Amino acid sequence: MSKAGAFLFASVLLGACGVGDPGDTTPDPADPNPNGLRCSAGLRTTGTFTESTTNPRPNDPLGPDGEAGTADDNTTKLGGCWPVGTWTFTAAIDDTVQVVDVNGDGAGDRCGEVSGTSPPTLESSYSFKVDRVDDPDSDGLLETYTYLGSSANFFAVKISEGGGGDCEGIMEFKSPDDKQWWTLNPNICTSANCSPASGAITGGGDFTDYLEAQPY
Structure with a gap:
């Protein structure tokens, strides 16, 4: 805490005592790449949901x-x-x-089109299972997820309500160096x-290639 306070105080003093042309107030140009991306790509998902x-x-x-x-009561789902x-x-x-x-430059930087990059590699298929059971610690339901694939790059999966339908999946994969991330949204x-109710899976996703490893 004392170091942070000293740094702030010193910064204020330096800012107050700085000498220079009052006209030198032009802000630095905005960084066009604040998130440190190399490139990105859009994805789409198609498939089938089989209810338990x-x-x-x-x-x-x-x-x-x-x-x-x-x-x-109990006449409809x-x-x-x-x-x-x-x-x-x-x-x-x-x-x-x-x-x-x-x-x-005004144009999107798509992976595979940017020099030194490649289009994202994709698995032949993706699959996961969702279960719900009574939560012993509350009156609600406990939801569990099981990845059914074999990719070493698998990171996480969960479900949120909404999206392009009743439910949206959020399935993530990452490269071993944490620089490439795949997010799938079935x-x-x-x-x-x-209209109508269907087990068809649609949706999108994205792939992002970063300059540096990303924290998680």
Whole structure:
């Protein structure tokens, strides 16, 4: 704490006592690449979601009227995100996705087009399983994820509600040096709110190649 305070105090004094032309106040030009990217690429995902047969989407205990103790209790399926089952999909490069302009020349710097870079390598397919069980520590559900592939680059997977459907997957891979990152975002829409409800997986994703290893 004392070192940080001393540094701040010294900085203030130096700023106050600096000598120079009052006109020398032009700010440094903005860094066109503040995140330290080499290049990036857009991805798209397509595949199939297979709902669990042992833990399918449950009935809504309140029914369509939202009131307990009425005749329509448990007559319709629960709405919202129910990701329980197996997600299997492929990913492909999507050149229609706009990518980041790294050098400030007004054009996106796509991996494979930037000198010294290559298009992202992709697995032949991707798969993970989602389970939900009663959480012993609360009244909610405990969600678990199992990666079903074999890539040594696998990093993490989780599900969020929403995205391009009821549920959006967030599946990440990284290179051993932590400079290349793949993020896949498969979406499903399987509730009665979808038009139509389907087990088809759609979605996108991105690949980013950094100049330096990224913390996580």
